[in-house]
Amino acid sequence: xxxxxxxxxxxxxxxxxxxxxxxxxxxxxxxxxxxxxxxxxxxxxxxxxxxxxxxxxxxxxxxxxxxxxxxxxxxxxxxxxxxxxxxxxxxxxxxxxxxxxxxxxxxxxxxxxxxxxxxxxxxxxxxxxxxxxxxxxxxxxxxxxxxxxxxxxxxxxxxxxxxxxxxxxxxxxxxxxxxxxxxxxxxxxxxxxxxx
Amino acid sequence: xxxxxxxxxxxxxxxxxxxxxxxxxxxxxxxxxxxxxxxxxxxxxxxxxxxxxxxxxxxxxxxxxxxxxxxxxxxxxxxxxxxxxxxxxxxxxxxxxxxxxxxxxxxxxxxxxxxxxxxxxxxxxxxxxxxxxxxxxxxxxxxxxxxxxxxxxxxxxxxxxxxxxxxxxxxxxxxxxxxxxxxxxxxxxxxxxxxx
DNA sequence: GTCTATAAATTGATAGAC
DNA sequence: GTCTATCAATTTATAGAC
Numbered sequence: 001x002x003x004x005x006x007x008x009x010x011x012x013x014x015x016x017x018x019x020x021x022x023x024x025x026x027x028x029x030x031x032x033x034x035x036x037x038x039x040x041x042x043x044x045x046x047x048x049x050x051x052x053x054x055x056x057x058x059x060x061x062x063x064x065x066x067x068x069x070x071x072x073x074x075x076x077x078x079x080x081x082x083x084x085x086x087x088x089x090x091x092x093x094x095x096x097x098x099x100x101x102x103x104x105x106x107x108x109x110x111x112x113x114x115x116x117x118x119x120x121x122x123x124x125x126x127x128x129x130x131x132x133x134x135x136x137x138x139x140x141x142x143x144x145x146x147x148x149x150x151x152x153x154x155x156x157x158x159x160x161x162x163x164x165x166x167x168x169x170x171x172x173x174x175x176x177x178x179x180x181x182x183x184x185x186x187x188x189x190x191x192x193x194x195x196x
Numbered sequence: 197x198x199x200x201x202x203x204x205x206x207x208x209x210x211x212x213x214x215x216x217x218x219x220x221x222x223x224x225x226x227x228x229x230x231x232x233x234x235x236x237x238x239x240x241x242x243x244x245x246x247x248x249x250x251x252x253x254x255x256x257x258x259x260x261x262x263x264x265x266x267x268x269x270x271x272x273x274x275x276x277x278x279x280x281x282x283x284x285x286x287x288x289x290x291x292x293x294x295x296x297x298x299x300x301x302x303x304x305x306x307x308x309x310x311x312x313x314x315x316x317x318x319x320x321x322x323x324x325x326x327x328x329x330x331x332x333x334x335x336x337x338x339x340x341x342x343x344x345x346x347x348x349x350x351x352x353x354x355x356x357x358x359x360x361x362x363x364x365x366x367x368x369x370x371x372x373x374x375x376x377x378x379x380x381x382x383x384x385x386x387x388x389x390x391x392x
Numbered sequence: 393g394t395c396t397a398t399a400a401a402t403t404g405a406t407a408g409a410c
Numbered sequence: 411g412t413c414t415a416t417c418a419a420t421t422t423a424t425a426g427a428c
Binding site for chain 1: 420421422423424
């Protein structure tokens with residue numbers, strides 16, 4: 001993939017996150033990338049095409065978070081904690097424009113077109129990876145999916161509350177609590193599944 | 197307040213929810229309200245002014261939910277369940293354009309202007325009312341605020357996940373789980389506060 | 393491949409008739 | 411108070427020189 005194409009996608013990701021799809025103009029993206037407007041159309045045939053490339057890049061970004069957590073975490077539980085830590089570390093920026101994945105979903109899921117379908121992957125991949133960690137902890141498939149959904153909701157809700165109140169400490173506090181309950185949840189679970 | 201003014205705010209609320217602030221055109225709002233474009237400017241001096249009126253209307257909408265829960269719930273716990281039920285009942289619409297409060301926050305909190313500050317009220321009022329219910333259940337101030345934040349995050353996260361997957365059943369399942377744990381949380385809490 | 397200039401359409405806002 | 415017509419600015423996209 002061309003170096004300049006990557007540069008444009010990176011710039012578009014920044015502008016899209018900060019201003020939303022409708023609020024993003026290609027002139028702003030070009031300025032952020034340090035390129036003249038016309039050049040964008042050599043690499044992307046339309047604004048929608050560029051946005052689709054940004055979604056793909058965000059999906060790969062999530063994959064990188066999964067890979068990091070798998071490398072850094074010595075147990076499934078530690079990997080889950082690593083995943084939560086990724087949001088904790090970015091709290092200061094997350095309360096400025098919201099979680100990039102949540103913001104993209106809000107922007108694109110409301111559209112009727114193909115971009116709406118692409119945004120599914122942003123959360124489907126999170127649910128899949130998280131459920132895998134819980135299965136590795138001995139949870140049955142249903143319980144693992146349940147816990148995965150619960151964790152994703154808690155993280156995204158925390159980001160939104162932090163954004164609404166414009167307070168990174170609110171976000172960090174929620175994430176610490178989520179982290180704290182990760183281990184507890186496995187022990188004190190009243191589910192019918194037995195977790196080791 | 198003029199009847200036509202209310203009608204415009206209602207129309208603007210619908211369009212703003214469906215398309216976001218930047219994606220909302222005054223021509224669309226006028227069409228939704230069944231009025232010619234120029235008429236909007238007699239009641240609102242600008243698009244931003246109209247959006248501010250929509251935020252105020254959403255805050256009043258939340259107040260109405262609180263009032264309903266207080267009238268329908270015979271105990272603080274029932275009132276909390278009523279609050280969650282409001283989202284459960286609207287699940288089919290909530291997964292189309294997302295939660296109106298969360299979507300507004302995402303749209304407006306990213307702006308630097310006065311609209312950003314107004315959006316604070318959407319979640320500050322929820323936290324305040326919810327914390328009051330827990331205090332009525334005997335929780336200390338800190339625990340009550342903690343539980344309030346937890347519940348708001350769980351609901352908003354559920355709405356976002358339902359939107360991302362475009363599946364009202366996903367949202368309803370999360371909300372049922374939240375409702376189920378409302379009572380349990382009070383009994384099995386390992387917090388230092390004593391709840392009755 | 394890169395960049396300038398501009399076309400074509402949209403949109404927030406206003407003027408002014410009624 | 412209401413509505414039509416329109417201005418001025420913006421924005422997606424393209425044409426065409428280099």
